[in-house]
Amino acid sequence: MPGHPERVRVLELLQNGPIPVRDLLGEIEVEPSSLSQQLAVLRRSGIVVSIREGSAVSCALAGGNVAELLGAARRILFELITGQSELPAELQQANPQLALAPGGTSPRS
Known part of the structure; x- marks a missing residue:
């Protein structure tokens, strides 16, 4: 599941702790829709969790x-x-x- 280059990059970035999705976009430099799709795959697989803080959403490794x-x-x-x-x-x-x-x-x- 994490074989896609964008997913691998997301996982590498999240190793240091939760990151807001907007910051992931800046680091990975992909279209928002593409990052959203890759994050959805990671969430469905149980590798990544989303954390809502007001209107902002951050992602973190599941464990x-x-x-x-x-x-x-x-x-x-x-x-x-x-x-x-x-x-x-x-x-x-x-x-x-x-x-x-x-x-x-x-x-x-």
Whole structure:
């Protein structure tokens, strides 16, 4: 559910506490209708809650488990990205003929 880039950004911003929707709009820079749709998805899934303060509406993570989940996902993605950047060097060491020449071309071409 949180896979959409706007939803991921909302979740990242909400890790520090509740944020008024108008401030989310300024941070994410999307159309209000788009943010509204993404917030609705997050609310329906139980990841985000809305807090009404007079005429203003703020959003917050539904609980500490959501922040922990986001932190774990961030660590996993970081490890994957780091591992991918090390993969070409490992491949080159294992079989230098598979290494790409500068400019992304095969050394055999």
